[in-house]
Amino acid sequence: MVSPRLCKTRKTLTILDMDMTIPNWLRPLLLLSLGLILTACNDNNAPSSNAATPQSQQSFQWKMVTTWPPGYPIIQEGAERFAHNIDIMSNGRLKIKVYAGGELIPPLQTFDAVSQGTVEMGHGSAYYWAGKVPEAQFFSTVPFGMTARGMNAWLYTGGGLELWRETYKPFHVIPFPLGNTGVQMGGWFNHEIHSVDDLAGLKMRIPGLGGKVFAKAGGNPILLAGSEVYTSLERKTIDATEWLSPFHDQRLGLYRAAKHYYYPGWHEPGTVLELTINERAWQSLPEDLQTIVSQAAQAENVRMLSEMEQKNGEALAELQQREGVTIHPFPQDVLDRLKNLTDETLKEEAANDPKFARIYQAYDAFKTKDNAWSAISESAYLKQQ
Numbered sequence: 001m002v003s004p005r006l007c008k009t010r011k012t013l014t015i016l017d018m019d020m021t022i023p024n025w026l027r028p029l030l031l032l033s034l035g036l037i038l039t040a041c042n043d044n045n046a047p048s049s050n051a052a053t054p055q056s057q058q059s060f061q062w063k064m065v066t067t068w069p070p071g072y073p074i075i076q077e078g079a080e081r082f083a084h085n086i087d088i089m090s091n092g093r094l095k096i097k098v099y100a101g102g103e104l105i106p107p108l109q110t111f112d113a114v115s116q117g118t119v120e121m122g123h124g125s126a127y128y129w130a131g132k133v134p135e136a137q138f139f140s141t142v143p144f145g146m147t148a149r150g151m152n153a154w155l156y157t158g159g160g161l162e163l164w165r166e167t168y169k170p171f172h173v174i175p176f177p178l179g180n181t182g183v184q185m186g187g188w189f190n191h192e193i194h195s196v197d198d199l200a201g202l203k204m205r206i207p208g209l210g211g212k213v214f215a216k217a218g219g220n221p222i223l224l225a226g227s228e229v230y231t232s233l234e235r236k237t238i239d240a241t242e243w244l245s246p247f248h249d250q251r252l253g254l255y256r257a258a259k260h261y262y263y264p265g266w267h268e269p270g271t272v273l274e275l276t277i278n279e280r281a282w283q284s285l286p287e288d289l290q291t292i293v294s295q296a297a298q299a300e301n302v303r304m305l306s307e308m309e310q311k312n313g314e315a316l317a318e319l320q321q322r323e324g325v326t327i328h329p330f331p332q333d334v335l336d337r338l339k340n341l342t343d344e345t346l347k348e349e350a351a352n353d354p355k356f357a358r359i360y361q362a363y364d365a366f367k368t369k370d371n372a373w374s375a376i377s378e379s380a381y382l383k384q385q
Contacts, residue, residue: 062096064121067107067128070100073251074307078179079123082300089292096121111276115171120281123178125273127208135359139164140272143210143342147270148180148305150370158366163359172279176297179273179304184265186330187242188258193330196337205229205241209345210267216341233257242267246315255323262328266338
């Protein structure tokens with residue numbers, strides 16, 4: 001490293017050349033030495049190989065499609081906030097235009113759109129693609145599975161995210177957790193549930209693995225779009241429905257169609273929402289923008305869950321006090337039966353699908369350890385409240 005002080009003495013060569021007291025035999029050696037010093041100075045002032053390259057300053061215009069209705073509280077709003085935060089943190093280098101479900105792509109085709117590179121990003125939940133990737137449901141929610149606390153632990157530090165990305169690799173999609181609903185409610189019913197027998201023949205809107213378990217219990221699971229739920233319940237086309245939790249259920253007006261509100265949400269104890277990114281698009285981003293996206297996703301994951309918890313508490317009080325909704329716990333024998341049927345369903349699915357079996361094994365192993373810790377930590381504490 002050449003001293004900056006030497007680098008400032010650029011007039012030295014001229015001075016030496018004019019100083020007649022320096023012997024002629026020494027003058028060439030001194031001039032050569034100072035020439036080398038000034039060359040080094042020029043090298044020091046040259047741009048570093050580690051400096052930002054033009055590619056790292058490249059700007060990107062991306063599209064994100066979601067499965068949610070326009071303006072859908074917390075969830076669609078959260079996806080838009082995520083995009084806005086990236087715009088700010090990247091100083092405008094990565095701008096993401098967010099489209100609600102149906103505005104650019106049909107809601108349940110977001111995964112395919114990201115996989116094919118039609119858009120760069122998507123937001124939904126992994127159980128929506130169960131027909132294409134059955135094992136993806138473990139990265140969303142399964143009946144009697146882990147809550148948001150356990151899911152975050154598994155995904156971020158317990159190896160779950162690596163398995164998730166391996167699962168999506170053949171589809172050229174990279175997933176990130178981006179939101180969680182928390183423990184949902186068990187649903188709205190036109191009649192009270194006193195025993196397992198009351199589930200026989202009951203027509204209930206309930207999707208996914210929860211629907212398969214409900215069918216094993218004698219119920220009749222119905223698949224309906226969100227826009228059809230209220231009308232179907234009000235007109236008695238269905239006898240019951242699950243949707244989400246107090247805040248969103250209240251916004252949908254379900255309390256006007258049924259007065260019996262049950263808990264807990266055994267079928268969705270902590271539904272993870274996902275950000276999906278097209279693999280080629282992700283690889284096109286420089287490292288700093290990749291880091292911004294990753295950190296913004298983690299921040300929004302926490303924000304959405306926090307807002308869910310806050311608003312659900314307020315909405316539950318309003319439903320009870322202002323709307324006269326009756327809140328019921330499911331009878332214990334009903335929950336016990338549903339739990340046993342869930343175990344049967346998961347084992348049957350695993351027996352027919354090696355990929356499902358592999359993720360199930362990893363999920364269940366983590367859940368077992370997590371439950372053992374929770375039993376003497378959070379669960380034990382909450383029993384004293």
